[in-house]
Amino acid sequence: LVAHALSSDFHRIGARKAKRLLEQLLSRVEEMWQVELTRYRDDGRKDNTLDLSLCPTTELITIVVDALAKMGDGSRAQDILFRMERMWNEIQQLNANADDSELYRPTLGIYEAVIRALSHPFNWSKQTPPDGEGPADRVNALLRRMESGMNSSARPLVSTYNEAIKSYSRGFVSNDKTTNSSDSTNHFNPSTHAMATLSNLQTLYNATHDPLLRPTMETFTAVISAYSKSHGGLKAAHTARALLDVALLSWKDEDDDKDETSQSITALYTSVMDAYARCGGEEAAVIVEELLDRMERGVDGAPKPNEWTYTAVIKTLARSGRPSAIHKAEDILQRMDTPDTFAYSCLIHHWAQSEEEGAALHADRLLMKLHRIAETVSAENDRDAEEDDHGLYDRQQSINGRKALQPPDAMAHATVIHSYARATSPEEVKIAPDRSLDLLRRLVDSLFQNPRQRNLPDVMGIFNTVLHICGRSGAGEKAEEVLDLLLSSSNHPHQSLPSIPLDRRQLNCTQYTFVIDSWANSGDPNAGQKALRMLRRLEEAGLEPNARCISSAIEAVSKSDDNEGVLDLVKRLVTLNKLGDDSTIINSRTFTKAITSGNATNALGVMSYLDEICDKRLGPNTQHVNAVISALSQSNIQGKDQMAFQLFHRMKEEYKDGNVALQPDVITYTTMISMIADSCEGNACDRAEQLLHEMQDAGIAPTTRVFNAVFQAFCNSDIADAGDRTLALLARLDKLYEEGNRAMKPDIITYTVVCNALRHQSDASSRAMWLLQRVDSDGCKPDLIFYTAIVRLLCKDKHQGSMLKAEEILQRMDAAFEAGETSMQPDNYVINLLIHGWAQSTSRKKTAKALKLLNRLKSSSSASSYSYNWVIYSAATNPTNPKAFEVANNAYQELLQSTDTSVQPNSFTFSFFIKACGACGLDQDEVNARIEAAFKSASKSGHLSNEVLAQIEKSAPNFLESLGCTPSDVKVLPQEWSQRLASTN
Numbered sequence: 001l002v003a004h005a006l007s008s009d010f011h012r013i014g015a016r017k018a019k020r021l022l023e024q025l026l027s028r029v030e031e032m033w034q035v036e037l038t039r040y041r042d043d044g045r046k047d048n049t050l051d052l053s054l055c056p057t058t059e060l061i062t063i064v065v066d067a068l069a070k071m072g073d074g075s076r077a078q079d080i081l082f083r084m085e086r087m088w089n090e091i092q093q094l095n096a097n098a099d100d101s102e103l104y105r106p107t108l109g110i111y112e113a114v115i116r117a118l119s120h121p122f123n124w125s126k127q128t129p130p131d132g133e134g135p136a137d138r139v140n141a142l143l144r145r146m147e148s149g150m151n152s153s154a155r156p157l158v159s160t161y162n163e164a165i166k167s168y169s170r171g172f173v174s175n176d177k178t179t180n181s182s183d184s185t186n187h188f189n190p191s192t193h194a195m196a197t198l199s200n201l202q203t204l205y206n207a208t209h210d211p212l213l214r215p216t217m218e219t220f221t222a223v224i225s226a227y228s229k230s231h232g233g234l235k236a237a238h239t240a241r242a243l244l245d246v247a248l249l250s251w252k253d254e255d256d257d258k259d260e261t262s263q264s265i266t267a268l269y270t271s272v273m274d275a276y277a278r279c280g281g282e283e284a285a286v287i288v289e290e291l292l293d294r295m296e297r298g299v300d301g302a303p304k305p306n307e308w309t310y311t312a313v314i315k316t317l318a319r320s321g322r323p324s325a326i327h328k329a330e331d332i333l334q335r336m337d338t339p340d341t342f343a344y345s346c347l348i349h350h351w352a353q354s355e356e357e358g359a360a361l362h363a364d365r366l367l368m369k370l371h372r373i374a375e376t377v378s379a380e381n382d383r384d385a386e387e388d389d390h391g392l393y394d395r396q397q398s399i400n401g402r403k404a405l406q407p408p409d410a411m412a413h414a415t416v417i418h419s420y421a422r423a424t425s426p427e428e429v430k431i432a433p434d435r436s437l438d439l440l441r442r443l444v445d446s447l448f449q450n451p452r453q454r455n456l457p458d459v460m461g462i463f464n465t466v467l468h469i470c471g472r473s474g475a476g477e478k479a480e481e482v483l484d485l486l487l488s489s490s491n492h493p494h495q496s497l498p499s500i501p502l503d504r505r506q507l508n509c510t511q512y513t514f515v516i517d518s519w520a521n522s523g524d525p526n527a528g529q530k531a532l533r534m535l536r537r538l539e540e541a542g543l544e545p546n547a548r549c550i551s552s553a554i555e556a557v558s559k560s561d562d563n564e565g566v567l568d569l570v571k572r573l574v575t576l577n578k579l580g581d582d583s584t585i586i587n588s589r590t591f592t593k594a595i596t597s598g599n600a601t602n603a604l605g606v607m608s609y610l611d612e613i614c615d616k617r618l619g620p621n622t623q624h625v626n627a628v629i630s631a632l633s634q635s636n637i638q639g640k641d642q643m644a645f646q647l648f649h650r651m652k653e654e655y656k657d658g659n660v661a662l663q664p665d666v667i668t669y670t671t672m673i674s675m676i677a678d679s680c681e682g683n684a685c686d687r688a689e690q691l692l693h694e695m696q697d698a699g700i701a702p703t704t705r706v707f708n709a710v711f712q713a714f715c716n717s718d719i720a721d722a723g724d725r726t727l728a729l730l731a732r733l734d735k736l737y738e739e740g741n742r743a744m745k746p747d748i749i750t751y752t753v754v755c756n757a758l759r760h761q762s763d764a765s766s767r768a769m770w771l772l773q774r775v776d777s778d779g780c781k782p783d784l785i786f787y788t789a790i791v792r793l794l795c796k797d798k799h800q801g802s803m804l805k806a807e808e809i810l811q812r813m814d815a816a817f818e819a820g821e822t823s824m825q826p827d828n829y830v831i832n833l834l835i836h837g838w839a840q841s842t843s844r845k846k847t848a849k850a851l852k853l854l855n856r857l858k859s860s861s862s863a864s865s866y867s868y869n870w871v872i873y874s875a876a877t878n879p880t881n882p883k884a885f886e887v888a889n890n891a892y893q894e895l896l897q898s899t900d901t902s903v904q905p906n907s908f909t910f911s912f913f914i915k916a917c918g919a920c921g922l923d924q925d926e927v928n929a930r931i932e933a934a935f936k937s938a939s940k941s942g943h944l945s946n947e948v949l950a951q952i953e954k955s956a957p958n959f960l961e962s963l964g965c966t967p968s969d970v971k972v973l974p975q976e977w978s979q980r981l982a983s984t985n
Helices: 002-008 015-043 058-071 074-094 108-118 135-147 158-169 190-208 217-228 233-250 258-279 282-297 307-318 325-335 341-353 359-386 395-401 410-422 426-449 459-473 476-488 509-520 527-540 547-558 566-578 588-596 600-613 622-633 640-656 666-679 684-697 704-715 722-738 748-757 764-778 784-795 800-818 828-840 846-859 865-876 884-896 907-919 924-941 946-955 957-963 967-972
Strands: 490-492
Touching: 002 015, 002 058, 015 058, 015 074, 058 074, 058 108, 074 108, 074 135, 108 135, 108 158, 135 158, 135 190, 158 190, 158 217, 190 217, 190 233, 217 233, 217 258, 233 258, 233 282, 258 282, 258 307, 282 307, 307 325, 307 341, 325 341, 341 359, 341 410, 359 410, 359 426, 410 426, 410 459, 426 459, 426 476, 459 476, 459 509, 476 509, 476 527, 509 527, 509 547, 527 547, 547 566, 547 588, 566 588, 566 600, 588 600, 588 622, 600 622, 622 640, 622 666, 640 666, 666 684, 666 704, 684 704, 684 722, 704 722, 704 748, 722 748, 748 764, 748 784, 764 784, 764 800, 784 800, 784 828, 800 828, 800 846, 828 846, 828 865, 846 865, 846 884, 865 884, 865 907, 884 907, 907 924, 907 946, 924 946, 924 957, 946 957
Parallel strands: none
Antiparallel strands: none
């Protein structure tokens, strides 16, 4: 009774504890029996009766061995069987109570229970003992022992042989897939042992015709299952298929229970499909599809497929390698009434291994669907348990009976994570960090809830994979969350929790380096400081950063806006290399990154350190000096031009002395010419052209960019012949291109800079149209900047024709923007250019044109004081227009009444309006009244200027006489009347 209670309740109290208690109980009974045997022998009286009630009974042994079979302890079960055989032999030798001794004879059920115990996967997972006797040998030996007849009540029946064959199908299989399953030398080949046992059973039946030895459906199912577990390839699968036909033929006319027979035949079909599933390949998929079709159509009475059958088909299709097979497998999953965890896991695994685009998303979708199913079923079980008023609900039984309840295991999550790591489609790469982190959290939860899962993945490797995904995608924040999750799964950075199989020795700077990689690729302007913060965390955890980690931090800092600390990192990397850390070897590119990572001060510091270490392998080289010169050109350091030219001179001198690593290249000359152009010095044009000739004399072919830099020097110059020299240089560039120098084709930047350089030409408008035609004929794509430069040149011409051409350019820009080129949307600057150009033109239409452009700006709330002022001016200089003053007055009043602080009247507003009052044909009284009002507004707002006074003098001289001042007397007027001139004009 005690043994039965322990055996029934071992799931609750734990297998290990239950096993220990059962052994103690059996040992106690055996001790009692040994005491009784000793008493009986020592007494020596023939009439003394042996008390067999103290001997372990068959019932007790059966309970213990069955429990050990469930727990998978085959060695102990076999040992107990042998001990029982010895006890029974002792009883027989003593010939005591012979009639009762049968109660202690080992029964067939005990032998079969021992076979089940030996066939438990736990036994096969152990290494083969030194003597070479594995579980298969023990099962065979026990079977031969039973066949020998030493125990007449334990002669093997077909059920015994079935148990033995089932044990082989669970057996150890070599990982070498080239092993031939029919090779009898393969000691642990399940199909070899199973087929031999079937042949032996068939021989016994043919010899005895004993119905208890006739192979059953279960026998064939077990043999086919053994073939499905072997690595014999298609040969083994074809053998299984042949056995299916034999079994169906053998039992075709049997009048057994139809439901039971149908289930057995379904199991046969499923085992054959499993054999083909193990092979994989297109041929296997075709055969399995034929078998499924045969079952679904009921050919020759074939039974309908069940969930396990469909699962075997899914597995075969997924492994077939056909592009469309995995989709067929998913269709079959949809056809299943209640697909179980294994069916989903199989499809998830093969989607994750697929090379098809979007495979990771498919695998993830199925994984999440399985989670939802498991959560739904679990909720139903919880509800059933809550409604159980009599304590009859068995949760473990419910779980075993409803496979769909089982949530996906850690390996399923790991497989999908690896799929995201291999993903290349933009959509998958984009969501990979978020999804991988979510899957990782679920994986960790799965391990906490069920730490004894089979096929556990390398958990630290999975963490590293997710960190790698974050590093590749530049997901710095997600990477830090992964690291925090890793550390929170440990009591200490070097001591993992028992529930999570983390190897504490694997926790090192690698994980921190992945996080730093994530920040380096993030594009975050503060990535450098965040990478350095992670470096500090690594050191605070008691770990030492290696060269790879420091190099990654340099990468992060070089890509951020803040370069603080980059020089110290470079020095640390050099030191680590000297100490033998070669995880990343510093090279000249590292110094290039460090130089370009920040401002000119940083660049000069890195350059100085490079000179200090005196390693020609590292530099300095042309790229380093170019980077320092570029940093100087973009800085505000005093004397930057002089420092840049000193470096440039050093390059040329060292190159002459034989240091080929410092040969000036086209980038060097381009940067130097650009610096000269930006200096706006009087001789900038000459110096720029001189460097252009120098580089050509040195054999360095200039590029369009070099010529553009020289053009910029002419553009920034105010010398009288800048325009003519620009055109001469353009002709030179054209000639070089026509001679075959394809790197010297003028581009849109060329034409833009040339256009700006021609602003002082007397024929600027005609030159503008000439450049426009060249751009169209050369196939260059105009941009907003080029069109703006053309409009600027055209607006300098006061003729109506030039202004109309400028408006045509505006229409081109509008058309391009409406066609979808958002970068071509005309900005306020170009429209104000047109307003100013019309205002200065001699056209009678200029007021209407200027007003129309102003209204366009007003419609987008982009009008400025400048826009209003030049509309007023266009009216003031167009007295023949009857509506001129109306336009001027309306614009003036709008400015006075504007509530927008950025759009307010200034001194030009008042000056232009007073000019309009005097020029637009008003009678003198109205002129005086409006001028007086304008004067008061200007003085009150602090915008009274000499220009305002000059316009009053022209339009209403008597008004100034009443004040006793002249146009040059603004300084003697109250200071507050003109206090805002400097800030607004």
